[in-house]
Amino acid sequence: MSFINAAMALGAAAFVVPLAIHLLFRSRFRTLDWGAMFLLQDVVNANRRRMQWHQWILLALRCAIPILLALAMARPLLSSIGGRSLAGQAPVSLILMIDDSRSMSATSRSVRAVESANALLDSMSRRDEVILMSSSQLVSAPRRGSPRDAREMIRDLRFDGPPMSLSVALQAAVDACRDAAHPYRRIVLVSDFQENTFAGSSVDNHSLVLEVIDHLDERLAGFEPRPQVDFLDVTETDADSSTLANVLVESVSTDAAAILVGQSVLLTASIRNDSELPVTHLRAGWMVDGRVLHTQTVSIEPHGTTKLNWQTTFEKPGGASVGLSIEHADAIAADNRREWAIEVSSPVRVWLVDGQPSRQPLHSETDFLKVALSPFAFQSAVRRAGSSFREPSSSTRGPGSSTRGPRHLAIAQQDLVSTQVMSERTLVKTLEPMIAAESPIADETGEGFPDLIVLANVKRPPSLPNGTDLLDHYLAAGGRVLFFDGDQVDSSAWSECPWLPASPQQVTSAGERLYRIEPPGAKLAVWRSLGDAEDSLFDSVDVKRLRTITPHDKSVSIWLHTDVGAPLVVAKTIAPGTDWDEAGPDRVSTSGRVVQFAIPCDTAWSNLPLRPVFLPMMQELVMEMVGSDCPGDVLPGTAMVIVPVGRFDESDARVWEVSMPGKSTQTLSVAARAPLVFTDTQQVGAYRFEHVRVGDMENSSNDSGKDTVEASVPIHRAADPLVMPQVRVVEVPAEESTLRSVAPELLTECTERMGANLFSDADSLVAATTRDRFGVEVWRPLLWLLLVVMIVEVMWQQFGVTRSANRFSRSHAQATT
Numbered sequence: 001m002s003f004i005n006a007a008m009a010l011g012a013a014a015f016v017v018p019l020a021i022h023l024l025f026r027s028r029f030r031t032l033d034w035g036a037m038f039l040l041q042d043v044v045n046a047n048r049r050r051m052q053w054h055q056w057i058l059l060a061l062r063c064a065i066p067i068l069l070a071l072a073m074a075r076p077l078l079s080s081i082g083g084r085s086l087a088g089q090a091p092v093s094l095i096l097m098i099d100d101s102r103s104m105s106a107t108s109r110s111v112r113a114v115e116s117a118n119a120l121l122d123s124m125s126r127r128d129e130v131i132l133m134s135s136s137q138l139v140s141a142p143r144r145g146s147p148r149d150a151r152e153m154i155r156d157l158r159f160d161g162p163p164m165s166l167s168v169a170l171q172a173a174v175d176a177c178r179d180a181a182h183p184y185r186r187i188v189l190v191s192d193f194q195e196n197t198f199a200g201s202s203v204d205n206h207s208l209v210l211e212v213i214d215h216l217d218e219r220l221a222g223f224e225p226r227p228q229v230d231f232l233d234v235t236e237t238d239a240d241s242s243t244l245a246n247v248l249v250e251s252v253s254t255d256a257a258a259i260l261v262g263q264s265v266l267l268t269a270s271i272r273n274d275s276e277l278p279v280t281h282l283r284a285g286w287m288v289d290g291r292v293l294h295t296q297t298v299s300i301e302p303h304g305t306t307k308l309n310w311q312t313t314f315e316k317p318g319g320a321s322v323g324l325s326i327e328h329a330d331a332i333a334a335d336n337r338r339e340w341a342i343e344v345s346s347p348v349r350v351w352l353v354d355g356q357p358s359r360q361p362l363h364s365e366t367d368f369l370k371v372a373l374s375p376f377a378f379q380s381a382v383r384r385a386g387s388s389f390r391e392p393s394s395s396t397r398g399p400g401s402s403t404r405g406p407r408h409l410a411i412a413q414q415d416l417v418s419t420q421v422m423s424e425r426t427l428v429k430t431l432e433p434m435i436a437a438e439s440p441i442a443d444e445t446g447e448g449f450p451d452l453i454v455l456a457n458v459k460r461p462p463s464l465p466n467g468t469d470l471l472d473h474y475l476a477a478g479g480r481v482l483f484f485d486g487d488q489v490d491s492s493a494w495s496e497c498p499w500l501p502a503s504p505q506q507v508t509s510a511g512e513r514l515y516r517i518e519p520p521g522a523k524l525a526v527w528r529s530l531g532d533a534e535d536s537l538f539d540s541v542d543v544k545r546l547r548t549i550t551p552h553d554k555s556v557s558i559w560l561h562t563d564v565g566a567p568l569v570v571a572k573t574i575a576p577g578t579d580w581d582e583a584g585p586d587r588v589s590t591s592g593r594v595v596q597f598a599i600p601c602d603t604a605w606s607n608l609p610l611r612p613v614f615l616p617m618m619q620e621l622v623m624e625m626v627g628s629d630c631p632g633d634v635l636p637g638t639a640m641v642i643v644p645v646g647r648f649d650e651s652d653a654r655v656w657e658v659s660m661p662g663k664s665t666q667t668l669s670v671a672a673r674a675p676l677v678f679t680d681t682q683q684v685g686a687y688r689f690e691h692v693r694v695g696d697m698e699n700s701s702n703d704s705g706k707d708t709v710e711a712s713v714p715i716h717r718a719a720d721p722l723v724m725p726q727v728r729v730v731e732v733p734a735e736e737s738t739l740r741s742v743a744p745e746l747l748t749e750c751t752e753r754m755g756a757n758l759f760s761d762a763d764s765l766v767a768a769t770t771r772d773r774f775g776v777e778v779w780r781p782l783l784w785l786l787l788v789v790m791i792v793e794v795m796w797q798q799f800g801v802t803r804s805a806n807r808f809s810r811s812h813a814q815a816t817t
Contacts, residue, residue: 003074003075003076005073005074005075006074007074008070008073008074008075009070009071009074009076010070011066011069011070011073011074012066012067012070012071013070014066014067014070015063015064015066015067017066018059018062018063018065018066019059019063022055022059022062054796057796058793058796058797061789061792061793061796062793064789065786065789065790065793068782068783068785068786068789069786071779071782072779072782072783072786073779074779075777075779076777076778076779076782089125090182090183090184091125091127091128091129091181091182091184092124092128092129092182092184092185092186092773093128093129093130093131093177093180093181093182093184093185093186094120094124094128094129094130094131094147094185094186094188095131095133095142095173095176095177095180095185095186095187095188095227096117096120096130096131096132096133096150096188096190097133097134097135097169097170097172097173097187097188097189097190098113098117098132098133098134098135098154098157098190098191099113099134099135099164099169099189099190099191099192099197100134100135100136100157100158100159100160100161101135101136101159101161101162101163101164101194101732101736102159102160102161102162102332102334102335102732102736102737103163103192103194103332103736103737103738103739104159104191104192104234105159105160105332105333105334106192106244106246106331106332106739107236107244107331108236109192109234109235109236110157110159112234112236112762113159113190113232113234114154114155114157115762116190116232116234116761116762116765117150117154117190118151118154119762119763119765119766120188120762120765120766120769121147121148121150121151122147123766123769123770124147125147126146126147126148128146128147128182129144129145129146129180129181129182130144130145130146130147130149130150131143131144131176131179131180132144132145132150132153132154133169133172133173133176134157134161135161135164135165135169135191136161136162136164136636136637136682137161137637137682138168138169138172139637140637142172142176142179158682158683160334160636160683160684160732161636161637161682161732162635162636162637162732162733162736163194163196163197163732163733163735163736164191164197165197166191166193166197166198166209166750167208167209167212167213169189170187170189170212170213170216170229170754171212171216173187173189174187174216174219174220174227177220177223177227183224183225184225184773185223185227185228186227186228186229186230186769186772187227187228187229187230188230188232188765188769189229189230189231189232190232190234191231191232191233191234192233192234192235192741193231193233193235193741193742193747194736194738194739194740194741194742195738195740195741195742195743196735196736196738197742198742198746206746209750210749210750210753213750213753213754214753216754217753217754217755220754220755228756228757228772229754229755229756229757230756230757230758230759230765230768230769231747231751231756231757231758231759232759232760232762232765233747233758233759233760235741244274244331244739245274245275245276245277245330245331246274246275246330246331246332246335246737246739247271247272247273247274247275247279247282247300247326247328247330247336248271248272248274248332248335248336248338248734248737249269249270249271249323249324249325249326249335249336249337249338249734250269250270250271250272250305250338250734251268251269251270251338251734252267252268252269252322252323252324252338252339252340252632253267253268253269253340253632254266254267254268254322254340254342255268256623257526257620257623257624257627258345258348258623258624258626258627258628259314259342259343259344259345260344260345260346260347260348260416261314261315261316261317261344261345261346261347262313262314262315262416263313263314263416264311264312264313265311265312265313265314266309266310266311267286267309267310267311267312267322268307268308268309269284269286269307269308269310269324269338270305270306270307270308271284271298271300271305271306271307271308271324271326272300272304272305272734273300273301273302273303273304273305274303274737274738274739275302275303275330276302276303277302278299278300278301278302278304279299279300279328280299281297281299282297282298282299282300282326282327282328283295283296283297283326283327284296284297284298284308284324284325284326285324285325285326285327286308286310286312286322286323286324287321287322287323287324287325287339288312288314288320288321288322289320289321289686289688289727290321290323290686292325293312294310294312296308296310308324314342314344316344317344317345317346317724318343318344318724318725318726318727319341319342319343319344319688319689319724319725319726319727319728320341320342320343320344320727321339321340321341321342321686321688321727321729322339322340322342323337323338323339323340323686324337324338325337331739332737332739334684334732335732335734335737338731338734339633339685339686339729339731340632340633340729340731341630341631341632341633341686341727341728341729342628342632342727343628343630343726343727345451345626345628347416347417347418348416348417348418348451348452348622348623348626349418349420349450349451349452350373350417350418350419350420350450350451350452350453350454350622351419351420351422351427351450351452351453351454352366352369352370352419352420352421352422352454352456353366353422353423353424353427353453353454353455353456353458353462354366354421354422354423354456354457355424355455355456355457355458355459355486355488355489356456356457356486356487356488357421357423362602364421364602365456365457365484365486365600365601365602366421366454366456366601367602368601368602368603368609368614369454369456369601369609369618370419370421372609372614372615372618372619373417373419373618373619373622374417374419417622420450424458424459424462427453427462427470428462428463428464428470431449431462431470431474432464432470434449449474449477449479450479451479451480451626452479452480452481452482452622452625452626453471453474453479453480453481453482454481454482454483454484454601455481455482455483455484456484456486456600456601456602457484457485457486457487457488457489457600457602458486458488458489459488459489459490459493460490460493460494461493461494461497461500469497469498469499471499472498472499474592475499475574475592475594476574476592477592478591478592479592480592480593480594480625480626481499481592481593481594481595482594482595482597482621482622482625483500483594483595483596483597484597484599484600484601485504485546485547485596485597485598485599485600485605486600486602486604487507487600487604489504489547491503491504491505491506491547499572499574499592499594500552500572500594500596501551501552501556501570501571501572501594501595501596502549502550502551502552502556502567502570502596502598503549503550503552504547504548504549505547505548505549505550506547506548507545507546507547507548508545508546508547508548508566509544509545510543510544510545510546514542514543514544515542515543515544515546515562515563515564515566516538516539516541516542516543516562516563517538517541517543517560517561517562517563517568518533518538518560518561518562518563519531519532519533519536519537519538519539520559520560521533524559525624526559526620526621526624527559527560527617527620527621529616529620530613530616530617537611537612537613537616537617538613540607540611540612540613541606541607541608541611541613542606542607543562543568543599543605543606543608544605544606545599545604545605545606546562546566546568546598546599546605546606547598547599548566548598549567549570549596549598551567551570552572555572555573556570556571556572557570557571557572558570559571559595566598567598568597568598568599569595569596569597569598570595570596571593571594571595571596572593572594572596573591573592573593574591574592574593574594575591591629593625595621595625630726630728632729633729633730633731634681634728634729634730634731635730635731635732635733636681636682636683636684636730636732637681637682638681638730639677639678639679639681640676640677640678640679640681640687640689640728641675641676641677642656642675642676642677642678642689642726642728643675644675644691644723654669654670654671654691655667655668655669655670655691655692656668656669656670656676656689656690656691656692657689657690657692658678658687658688658689659687659688659690660680660683660685660687661683661684661685661686661687661730662683662685666680667692676689681728681730682730683730684730684731684732685729685730686727686728686729687727687728687729687730688725688726688727689725689726689727689728690725691723691725
């Protein structure tokens with residue numbers, strides 16, 4: 001036991017005052033014998049014994065009064081609870097985990113979280129250690145400091161992160177306990193405990209979370225002393241439903257696999273109303289690179305969802321951000337805007353390598369494919385898309401809108417795809433100098449590596465004079481290859497090709513019963529529009545012969561197969577290359593893609609080129625293959641890898657200028673032959689990366705040995721026109737805006753399994769923290785006991801002797817009669 005005011009305990013010595021009074025002022029009397037005294041001797045003896053007990057009890061009560069008063073004023077503390085020692089004045093390590101997800105910004109949850117954390121920090125001493133962690137930055141090293149430092153760090157929290165995973169957050173907190181500076185540790189998790197905290201609402205996800213919590217409980221038991229875990233729920237239990245009403249932009253996307261300059265692009269956005277009341281005359285603005293170019297007005301029913309469409313074109317290649325913003329005051333303002341990153345490419349360059357050329361029309365291997373990829377064919381597709389699109393009647397066009405009509409779109413699409421037919425020898429002759437010169441995928445004239453190489457009935461893999469596979473280098477640089485089979489294909493030579501998805505075997509004839517193609521349906525996005533099992537454009541295709549192909553490994557995807565289960569179209573993604581050859585520099589690029597057909601692209605083995613499905617099938621396949629690998633958006637805290645796209649000089653300083661959300665910029669230099677890895681991505685919004693040419697820099701050298709360093713501001717710099725700018729977008733998933741708390745019984749079960757405490761306000765948390773650290777104060781029970789002793793002392797003094805004497809007198813009188 002310890003005392004908060006130990007000096008006050010010395011007042012217990014005041015008990016000697018009633019003891020001295022009792023001893024000094026005892027009754028003084030003389031004994032005088034007289035004749036009838038022997039008749040009262042028994043009465044005197046009985047009263048003497050009662051008087052002695054009465055006086056001793058009264059003395060004990062009077063001595064207890066100053067002792068209890070002194071102890072109560074000293075405020076004693078129990079130094080151990082349940083056999084567990086307490087820290088007391090010893091320093092403590094507090095692992096403070098704060099949920100900074102977007103749902104915490106609803107109403108006043110973030111304010112309550114900050115105030116509660118500050119109240120907890122105020123109750124700590126200077127010697128204590130605080131390890132501050134936020135749910136959106138668990139991959140980063142925890143921030144450490146004193147309670148005062150932690151207050152400053154909490155002030156910088158944005159509360160606009162992705163959903164918090166309870167199991168991942170607790171694992172990170174337990175891991176931080178191992179690195180704590182002090183043996184006494186405490187974990188405090190501040191959150192609103194939404195349903196998505198438990199990774200969804202399914203029972204299986206809940207079971208997985210509970211299994212992780214059981215494992216963490218075992219890990220906590222291995223610490224000595226065991227760390228205490230506290231949950232602080234900052235959700236307003238008595239909040240009005242109207243305060244949680246929210247309208248959000250749920251998604252922004254496009255169905256286009258690749259976006260080309262001058263191509264018509266249909267953008268789609270979804271707006272959701274999570275309130276009990278309808279939303280009318282909601283103004284929505286379509287944005288490109290943060291500028292509103294087109295506006296629409298919509299109305300949404302309670303708990304309803306509506307979709308908006310906008311058709312536009314892009315005039316310049318490079319990265320861009322498209323998005324939608326709405327004007328509405330609700331619970332979460334951050335989700336009223338959502339952006340999506342796209343990459344606008346120059347016209348697609350396709351090289352058609354014909355393994356069996358012919359001067360007769362439609363007799364060469366690539367004639368049908370060349371027709372399908374001609375500008376006239378794409379123009380027809382655009383007309384059909386334009387005629388099916390209707391502008392919403394409620395839309396209003398703003399200034400600077402790039403929305404165009406179908407006629408303009410047809411004209412703009414004429415040069416989307418350019419094809420060049422060549423032989424295998426011409427391919428080697430043209431491509432070899434580019435590899436030897438380490439040429440990039442594009443240059444200032446637009447003549448560089450092709451976006452797609454089509455091999456049609458090519459006998460063997462194209463190779464360099466030294467025997468090296470030519471297309472292996474092309475795919476390592478992020479190229480795309482489309483392989484068609486044929487009679488001239490040497491199956492033994494192609495079986496040894498490492499980048500081909502499947503090994504070619506023998507050719508199989510269908511006989512009288514022709515092979516049919518099973519429609520891919522919705523499982524394959526690239527050909528989803530070609531129909532399903534009930535109404536498929538593949539129904540009219542007859543396959544007389546096909547090559548038996550065997551996929552090399554599980555990484556190969558089967559896109560199409562026949563009605564007998566034989567693979568017809570397979571695909572494979574080639575991992576980014578790290579080098580080209582021994583003489584070339586190390587290089588990191590995008591992933592290469594290879595799609596392999598088990599039939600030719602002419603009419604030798606099937607009637608596919610003569611069927612209506614061939615034209616949209618090839619067009620959608622080409623656009624899918626040349627499409628960007630970059631995701632439309634990433635979660636906050638996700639590292640962005642930026643690889644230059646275009647032509648650059650290795651002798652120039654590799655400097656990137658990063659434009660971040662909020663108009664701030666960073667200038668970063670990158671070590672030669674390395675991509676830019678950007679990790680400062682906690683803020684939601686669009687990030688624009690531009691490769692700049694540097695004239696004179698105060699210090700552009702990288703002496704630290706790191707791949708990326710912050711560069712000094714160059715004196716002369718300009719955007720490099722030969723390297724396309726790139727855009728990445730950081731966004732929070734829409735489900736984080738669904739304000740639905742987890743089931744109370746599930747949260748209670750989690751706390752019980754982990755031995756944690758659940759609090760709903762900061763005062764109770766601070767009180768529990770103080771109690772668990774210093775012990776339980778017992779001055780209140782002592783004060784009540786003092787009051788009881790004082791009352792008993794008065795009652796005993798007044799009635800104790802009289803009641804006892806009367807009872808004896810009555811019993812003696814009865815005995816004498």
